[in-house]
Amino acid sequence: MIPTTKTSLKYFLTAIFFAVMSHFTVSAQTADEEKKEEIAEKFDAGKMIMEHIGDAHEWHIWGEGKTRVALPLPVILYTTKGLDVFLSNKFRNDSNTYQGKNNYKQEENNHIVILNDAGKVDEEATAKMWDISISKNVASLFFSAICILLIFGSVAATYGKNPNVAPKGIQSFVEPLIIFIRDEVAKPSIGEKHYEKFVPYLLTVFFFILFNNLLGLIPVLPGGANLTGNIAVTMVLALLTFIITTYNGTKHYWHHIFAMPGVPKPILIILTPIEILGVFLKPFVLMIRLFANMTAGHIIALSFFAMIFIFGEMNTGAGFGVSVVSVAFTVFMGLLELLVAFLQAYVFVLLSAMYFGSALETGHDGHDHSIDI
Numbered sequence: 001m002i003p004t005t006k007t008s009l010k011y012f013l014t015a016i017f018f019a020v021m022s023h024f025t026v027s028a029q030t031a032d033e034e035k036k037e038e039i040a041e042k043f044d045a046g047k048m049i050m051e052h053i054g055d056a057h058e059w060h061i062w063g064e065g066k067t068r069v070a071l072p073l074p075v076i077l078y079t080t081k082g083l084d085v086f087l088s089n090k091f092r093n094d095s096n097t098y099q100g101k102n103n104y105k106q107e108e109n110n111h112i113v114i115l116n117d118a119g120k121v122d123e124e125a126t127a128k129m130w131d132i133s134i135s136k137n138v139a140s141l142f143f144s145a146i147c148i149l150l151i152f153g154s155v156a157a158t159y160g161k162n163p164n165v166a167p168k169g170i171q172s173f174v175e176p177l178i179i180f181i182r183d184e185v186a187k188p189s190i191g192e193k194h195y196e197k198f199v200p201y202l203l204t205v206f207f208f209i210l211f212n213n214l215l216g217l218i219p220v221l222p223g224g225a226n227l228t229g230n231i232a233v234t235m236v237l238a239l240l241t242f243i244i245t246t247y248n249g250t251k252h253y254w255h256h257i258f259a260m261p262g263v264p265k266p267i268l269i270i271l272t273p274i275e276i277l278g279v280f281l282k283p284f285v286l287m288i289r290l291f292a293n294m295t296a297g298h299i300i301a302l303s304f305f306a307m308i309f310i311f312g313e314m315n316t317g318a319g320f321g322v323s324v325v326s327v328a329f330t331v332f333m334g335l336l337e338l339l340v341a342f343l344q345a346y347v348f349v350l351l352s353a354m355y356f357g358s359a360l361e362t363g364h365d366g367h368d369h370s371i372d373i
Contacts, residue, residue: 049302049306052302053226053295055110055135056136057072057088057091057110057135058071058072058073058089059071059221061220061221073134073135073136074133075090075112075133076134077100077112077130077133078132079102079129079130081102082101086098091106097115102125103115112129114126137227140212141212141227143222144211144212144215145208148207148211151174155170158171174207181199181203185202185346185353186198189354190353190360202349202352205349206346209290209344209349212228213345214338215227216228216341217334217337226294228291234287235287237286238283238286238287242282242283244356245359246279249359250360250362253358253359256275257272257275257276258272260272282355293340294344297333297340298337301330304326304327304330308326
Protein backbone atom coordinates (compact mmCIF):
# COMPACT_ATOMS: atom_id res chain seq x y z
CA MET A 1 0.00 0.00 0.00
CA ILE A 2 1.46 3.37 -1.09
CA PRO A 3 1.06 6.05 1.60
CA THR A 4 -0.79 9.22 0.66
CA THR A 5 0.67 12.70 1.02
CA LYS A 6 -1.52 13.38 4.05
CA THR A 7 -0.33 10.16 5.73
CA SER A 8 3.31 10.93 5.00
CA LEU A 9 2.91 14.40 6.45
CA LYS A 10 1.36 12.92 9.60
CA TYR A 11 4.27 10.49 10.03
CA PHE A 12 6.75 13.32 9.41
CA LEU A 13 5.16 15.62 12.02
CA THR A 14 4.96 12.75 14.51
CA ALA A 15 8.66 12.03 14.02
CA ILE A 16 9.53 15.70 14.54
CA PHE A 17 7.37 15.79 17.71
CA PHE A 18 9.13 12.77 19.28
CA ALA A 19 12.54 14.10 18.23
CA VAL A 20 11.83 17.44 19.93
CA MET A 21 10.40 15.75 23.06
CA SER A 22 13.37 13.41 23.28
CA HIS A 23 15.69 16.43 23.02
CA PHE A 24 13.91 18.17 25.91
CA THR A 25 13.89 14.93 27.91
CA VAL A 26 17.62 14.39 27.42
CA SER A 27 18.26 18.07 28.23
CA ALA A 28 16.15 17.79 31.40
CA GLN A 29 17.98 14.60 32.44
CA THR A 30 21.34 16.23 31.76
CA ALA A 31 20.36 19.32 33.75
CA ASP A 32 19.11 17.12 36.58
CA GLU A 33 22.36 15.12 36.56
CA GLU A 34 24.41 18.35 36.54
CA LYS A 35 22.33 19.62 39.47
CA LYS A 36 22.95 16.41 41.40
CA GLU A 37 26.66 16.59 40.66
CA GLU A 38 26.70 20.24 41.78
CA ILE A 39 24.96 19.30 45.05
CA ALA A 40 27.28 16.37 45.54
CA GLU A 41 30.23 18.76 45.17
CA LYS A 42 28.59 21.28 47.48
CA PHE A 43 27.97 18.83 50.32
CA ASP A 44 30.94 16.62 51.16
CA ALA A 45 29.75 14.08 53.72
CA GLY A 46 33.23 12.69 54.30
CA LYS A 47 34.68 16.12 54.97
CA MET A 48 31.83 16.96 57.36
CA ILE A 49 32.31 13.72 59.33
CA MET A 50 36.09 14.06 59.56
CA GLU A 51 35.80 17.68 60.72
CA HIS A 52 33.50 16.63 63.57
CA ILE A 53 35.54 13.66 64.79
CA GLY A 54 38.95 15.23 64.18
CA ASP A 55 40.91 17.86 66.05
CA ALA A 56 40.99 21.52 64.98
CA HIS A 57 42.36 24.93 65.94
CA GLU A 58 38.81 26.25 66.45
CA TRP A 59 35.55 25.05 67.98
CA HIS A 60 32.98 24.90 65.19
CA ILE A 61 29.47 25.88 66.34
CA TRP A 62 27.32 26.10 63.19
CA GLY A 63 27.24 27.14 59.53
CA GLU A 64 29.68 26.92 56.65
CA GLY A 65 31.39 29.45 54.42
CA LYS A 66 30.35 33.05 55.10
CA THR A 67 27.78 31.92 57.70
CA ARG A 68 30.33 29.83 59.59
CA VAL A 69 30.41 30.54 63.33
CA ALA A 70 33.29 29.13 65.36
CA LEU A 71 35.11 29.86 68.60
CA PRO A 72 38.76 30.69 67.74
CA LEU A 73 41.39 29.01 69.90
CA PRO A 74 44.97 30.14 70.63
CA VAL A 75 47.58 29.04 68.10
CA ILE A 76 50.95 28.72 69.82
CA LEU A 77 53.91 28.07 67.52
CA TYR A 78 57.58 27.93 68.42
CA THR A 79 59.90 28.35 65.44
CA THR A 80 63.51 29.32 64.81
CA LYS A 81 62.33 32.94 64.98
CA GLY A 82 60.83 32.52 68.44
CA LEU A 83 57.37 32.13 69.95
CA ASP A 84 54.33 33.18 67.93
CA VAL A 85 50.89 33.36 69.56
CA PHE A 86 47.66 34.39 67.80
CA LEU A 87 44.02 33.32 67.46
CA SER A 88 43.02 30.79 64.81
CA ASN A 89 40.50 33.19 63.20
CA LYS A 90 43.51 34.94 61.63
CA PHE A 91 43.42 32.10 59.07
CA ARG A 92 39.84 32.98 58.02
CA ASN A 93 40.74 34.62 54.71
CA ASP A 94 40.87 33.63 51.05
CA SER A 95 44.43 32.33 51.21
CA ASN A 96 44.13 30.79 54.71
CA THR A 97 47.41 32.45 55.68
CA TYR A 98 48.68 34.68 58.51
CA GLN A 99 51.76 36.85 58.63
CA GLY A 100 53.42 36.72 62.04
CA LYS A 101 57.10 36.13 62.70
CA ASN A 102 56.73 33.73 59.76
CA ASN A 103 54.21 33.45 56.95
CA TYR A 104 51.93 30.63 58.13
CA LYS A 105 49.27 28.71 56.22
CA GLN A 106 46.62 26.37 57.61
CA GLU A 107 46.02 23.42 55.29
CA GLU A 108 42.74 21.52 54.89
CA ASN A 109 43.78 18.90 57.47
CA ASN A 110 44.27 21.75 60.03
CA HIS A 111 48.02 21.24 59.80
CA ILE A 112 49.94 24.54 59.95
CA VAL A 113 52.95 25.01 57.67
CA ILE A 114 55.46 27.81 57.11
CA LEU A 115 55.68 29.44 53.69
CA ASN A 116 58.83 30.86 52.15
CA ASP A 117 59.10 34.14 50.21
CA ALA A 118 57.92 32.39 47.04
CA GLY A 119 54.70 31.24 48.73
CA LYS A 120 55.78 27.58 48.79
CA VAL A 121 55.88 25.34 51.83
CA ASP A 122 59.21 25.61 53.65
CA GLU A 123 59.69 21.96 54.58
CA GLU A 124 62.79 22.53 56.68
CA ALA A 125 61.30 25.37 58.76
CA THR A 126 58.00 23.48 59.18
CA ALA A 127 59.84 20.38 60.40
CA LYS A 128 61.62 22.45 63.09
CA MET A 129 58.38 24.15 64.22
CA TRP A 130 56.72 23.11 67.50
CA ASP A 131 52.92 23.36 67.43
CA ILE A 132 51.77 23.57 71.07
CA SER A 133 48.42 25.18 70.28
CA ILE A 134 45.30 24.91 72.41
CA SER A 135 43.31 22.80 69.94
CA LYS A 136 39.70 21.69 70.36
CA ASN A 137 40.71 18.43 72.05
CA VAL A 138 43.16 20.21 74.36
CA ALA A 139 40.50 22.75 75.33
CA SER A 140 38.05 19.90 75.97
CA LEU A 141 40.70 18.15 78.07
CA PHE A 142 41.22 21.24 80.23
CA PHE A 143 37.47 21.76 80.58
CA SER A 144 36.81 18.15 81.62
CA ALA A 145 39.74 18.15 84.06
CA ILE A 146 38.49 21.34 85.73
CA CYS A 147 34.93 19.98 85.95
CA ILE A 148 36.11 16.69 87.46
CA LEU A 149 38.23 18.53 90.04
CA LEU A 150 35.31 20.79 90.98
CA ILE A 151 32.82 17.89 91.21
CA PHE A 152 34.99 15.62 93.31
CA GLY A 153 36.35 18.51 95.36
CA SER A 154 32.77 19.32 96.29
CA VAL A 155 32.01 15.67 97.09
CA ALA A 156 35.17 15.35 99.21
CA ALA A 157 34.32 18.55 101.08
CA THR A 158 30.86 17.20 101.88
CA TYR A 159 32.35 14.01 103.30
CA GLY A 160 34.89 16.04 105.27
CA LYS A 161 32.18 18.08 106.99
CA ASN A 162 29.96 15.16 107.92
CA PRO A 163 30.99 11.68 106.74
CA ASN A 164 27.84 10.07 108.17
CA VAL A 165 25.34 12.23 106.28
CA ALA A 166 23.24 10.56 103.58
CA PRO A 167 24.51 11.36 100.05
CA LYS A 168 22.56 13.94 98.07
CA GLY A 169 22.90 15.79 94.79
CA ILE A 170 25.97 14.90 92.71
CA GLN A 171 27.27 12.91 95.67
CA SER A 172 24.40 10.42 95.34
CA PHE A 173 25.38 9.86 91.68
CA VAL A 174 29.15 9.32 92.07
CA GLU A 175 29.14 7.36 95.36
CA PRO A 176 27.56 4.18 93.90
CA LEU A 177 30.03 4.30 91.01
CA ILE A 178 32.97 4.70 93.40
CA ILE A 179 31.80 1.77 95.52
CA PHE A 180 31.20 -0.33 92.40
CA ILE A 181 34.72 0.25 91.04
CA ARG A 182 36.23 -0.46 94.45
CA ASP A 183 34.23 -3.56 95.40
CA GLU A 184 33.38 -5.12 92.02
CA VAL A 185 36.44 -4.25 89.96
CA ALA A 186 39.51 -3.51 92.12
CA LYS A 187 39.05 -6.08 94.90
CA PRO A 188 38.27 -9.17 92.76
CA SER A 189 40.87 -8.35 90.10
CA ILE A 190 43.80 -7.17 92.23
CA GLY A 191 43.14 -8.85 95.54
CA GLU A 192 42.29 -7.78 99.08
CA LYS A 193 45.93 -7.18 100.01
CA HIS A 194 46.97 -4.71 97.31
CA TYR A 195 43.84 -3.21 95.77
CA GLU A 196 43.72 0.00 97.86
CA LYS A 197 46.80 1.66 96.35
CA PHE A 198 45.42 1.21 92.82
CA VAL A 199 41.88 2.47 93.51
CA PRO A 200 42.75 6.21 93.11
CA TYR A 201 44.19 5.59 89.64
CA LEU A 202 41.30 3.36 88.57
CA LEU A 203 38.70 5.88 89.76
CA THR A 204 40.51 8.77 88.06
CA VAL A 205 40.69 6.95 84.74
CA PHE A 206 37.10 5.71 84.98
CA PHE A 207 35.56 9.13 85.61
CA PHE A 208 37.87 10.84 83.12
CA ILE A 209 36.83 8.46 80.32
CA LEU A 210 33.17 8.48 81.36
CA PHE A 211 32.94 12.27 81.60
CA ASN A 212 34.58 12.82 78.22
CA ASN A 213 32.52 10.07 76.58
CA LEU A 214 29.34 11.78 77.76
CA LEU A 215 30.66 15.23 76.85
CA GLY A 216 31.34 14.01 73.32
CA LEU A 217 27.65 13.12 72.89
CA ILE A 218 26.60 16.75 73.44
CA PRO A 219 26.52 18.38 69.98
CA VAL A 220 26.95 21.98 71.19
CA LEU A 221 29.70 23.88 73.00
CA PRO A 222 31.35 22.80 75.32
CA GLY A 223 30.55 19.32 74.01
CA GLY A 224 31.15 17.81 70.61
CA ALA A 225 34.89 17.12 70.96
CA ASN A 226 35.92 13.54 70.24
CA LEU A 227 38.54 13.43 72.99
CA THR A 228 38.34 9.71 73.84
CA GLY A 229 38.24 9.01 70.10
CA ASN A 230 41.68 10.61 69.75
CA ILE A 231 44.40 7.99 69.44
CA ALA A 232 46.93 10.17 71.31
CA VAL A 233 44.69 10.40 74.39
CA THR A 234 43.93 6.68 74.51
CA MET A 235 47.63 5.94 73.95
CA VAL A 236 48.62 7.99 77.02
CA LEU A 237 45.96 6.27 79.15
CA ALA A 238 47.13 2.84 77.98
CA LEU A 239 50.77 3.85 78.54
CA LEU A 240 50.00 4.79 82.16
CA THR A 241 48.47 1.36 82.73
CA PHE A 242 51.52 -0.26 81.10
CA ILE A 243 53.96 1.69 83.31
CA ILE A 244 52.07 0.86 86.50
CA THR A 245 51.83 -2.82 85.53
CA THR A 246 55.52 -3.03 84.65
CA TYR A 247 56.65 -1.18 87.78
CA ASN A 248 54.61 -3.41 90.10
CA GLY A 249 55.51 -6.70 88.41
CA THR A 250 56.70 -9.33 90.89
CA LYS A 251 59.51 -11.83 90.45
CA HIS A 252 56.96 -14.55 89.78
CA TYR A 253 55.28 -12.39 87.10
CA TRP A 254 58.50 -11.83 85.16
CA HIS A 255 59.59 -15.44 85.60
CA HIS A 256 56.23 -16.49 84.15
CA ILE A 257 56.89 -14.30 81.10
CA PHE A 258 60.54 -15.12 80.37
CA ALA A 259 60.60 -18.75 81.47
CA MET A 260 57.15 -20.19 82.17
CA PRO A 261 57.42 -22.85 84.92
CA GLY A 262 56.84 -26.44 83.88
CA VAL A 263 57.37 -25.84 80.17
CA PRO A 264 60.12 -27.74 78.31
CA LYS A 265 63.04 -25.56 77.24
CA PRO A 266 62.61 -26.19 73.49
CA ILE A 267 59.02 -24.91 73.77
CA LEU A 268 60.25 -21.78 75.58
CA ILE A 269 62.05 -20.74 72.39
CA ILE A 270 58.61 -20.23 70.85
CA LEU A 271 56.58 -19.37 73.95
CA THR A 272 58.84 -16.71 75.52
CA PRO A 273 58.75 -14.30 72.53
CA ILE A 274 54.94 -14.68 72.48
CA GLU A 275 54.71 -13.84 76.19
CA ILE A 276 57.00 -10.82 75.77
CA LEU A 277 54.89 -9.66 72.82
CA GLY A 278 51.80 -10.06 75.01
CA VAL A 279 53.23 -7.57 77.52
CA PHE A 280 53.08 -4.87 74.85
CA LEU A 281 49.91 -6.10 73.19
CA LYS A 282 47.82 -5.65 76.33
CA PRO A 283 48.16 -1.83 76.49
CA PHE A 284 47.88 -1.71 72.69
CA VAL A 285 44.51 -3.47 72.91
CA LEU A 286 43.40 -0.99 75.59
CA MET A 287 44.35 1.91 73.34
CA ILE A 288 42.68 0.60 70.17
CA ARG A 289 39.49 -0.63 71.87
CA LEU A 290 38.59 2.73 73.40
CA PHE A 291 39.65 4.72 70.32
CA ALA A 292 37.82 2.53 67.80
CA ASN A 293 34.57 2.18 69.73
CA MET A 294 34.12 5.88 70.43
CA THR A 295 35.13 6.97 66.93
CA ALA A 296 32.91 4.39 65.21
CA GLY A 297 29.84 5.53 67.14
CA HIS A 298 30.32 9.17 66.08
CA ILE A 299 30.92 8.20 62.45
CA ILE A 300 27.74 6.11 62.24
CA ALA A 301 25.56 8.83 63.80
CA LEU A 302 27.03 11.52 61.53
CA SER A 303 26.59 9.28 58.47
CA PHE A 304 22.84 9.04 59.09
CA PHE A 305 22.68 12.83 59.43
CA ALA A 306 24.57 13.22 56.15
CA MET A 307 22.03 11.05 54.33
CA ILE A 308 19.29 13.61 55.09
CA PHE A 309 21.17 16.39 53.27
CA ILE A 310 22.36 14.21 50.39
CA PHE A 311 18.93 12.81 49.47
CA GLY A 312 16.98 15.91 50.49
CA GLU A 313 18.93 18.41 48.37
CA MET A 314 19.05 16.13 45.32
CA ASN A 315 15.21 16.18 45.13
CA THR A 316 14.99 12.45 44.55
CA GLY A 317 11.65 12.22 46.34
CA ALA A 318 13.25 10.12 49.06
CA GLY A 319 14.36 13.06 51.22
CA PHE A 320 11.47 12.96 53.69
CA GLY A 321 11.54 9.19 54.06
CA VAL A 322 15.30 9.15 54.48
CA SER A 323 15.13 11.94 57.07
CA VAL A 324 12.61 10.00 59.16
CA VAL A 325 14.73 6.84 59.04
CA SER A 326 17.95 8.79 59.64
CA VAL A 327 16.57 10.61 62.68
CA ALA A 328 15.21 7.34 64.09
CA PHE A 329 18.56 5.59 63.66
CA THR A 330 20.42 8.62 65.04
CA VAL A 331 18.28 8.57 68.19
CA PHE A 332 18.91 4.84 68.49
CA MET A 333 22.65 5.35 68.03
CA GLY A 334 22.58 8.15 70.62
CA LEU A 335 21.03 5.82 73.19
CA LEU A 336 23.47 3.08 72.23
CA GLU A 337 26.42 5.47 72.57
CA LEU A 338 25.14 6.45 76.00
CA LEU A 339 25.46 2.81 77.00
CA VAL A 340 28.84 2.51 75.28
CA ALA A 341 30.08 5.60 77.16
CA PHE A 342 29.65 3.77 80.47
CA LEU A 343 30.69 0.39 79.08
CA GLN A 344 34.00 1.54 77.59
CA ALA A 345 34.99 3.35 80.79
CA TYR A 346 34.18 0.19 82.76
CA VAL A 347 36.03 -2.14 80.36
CA PHE A 348 39.17 0.02 80.35
CA VAL A 349 39.29 0.09 84.15
CA LEU A 350 38.45 -3.61 84.47
CA LEU A 351 41.24 -4.69 82.10
CA SER A 352 43.69 -2.32 83.82
CA ALA A 353 42.80 -3.86 87.19
CA MET A 354 43.26 -7.36 85.78
CA TYR A 355 46.68 -6.42 84.41
CA PHE A 356 47.65 -5.09 87.86
CA GLY A 357 46.40 -8.29 89.45
CA SER A 358 48.45 -10.45 87.10
CA ALA A 359 51.58 -8.35 87.77
CA LEU A 360 51.15 -8.81 91.55
CA GLU A 361 50.76 -12.57 91.28
CA THR A 362 52.95 -14.41 93.76
CA GLY A 363 52.14 -17.99 92.85
CA HIS A 364 51.45 -18.97 96.45
CA ASP A 365 47.68 -18.41 96.67
CA GLY A 366 46.76 -21.19 94.29
CA HIS A 367 45.06 -18.78 91.89
CA ASP A 368 46.17 -18.03 88.36
CA HIS A 369 45.63 -14.32 87.76
CA SER A 370 47.06 -14.39 84.26
CA ILE A 371 44.71 -13.26 81.51
CA ASP A 372 44.42 -13.72 77.79
CA ILE A 373 43.62 -10.92 75.39
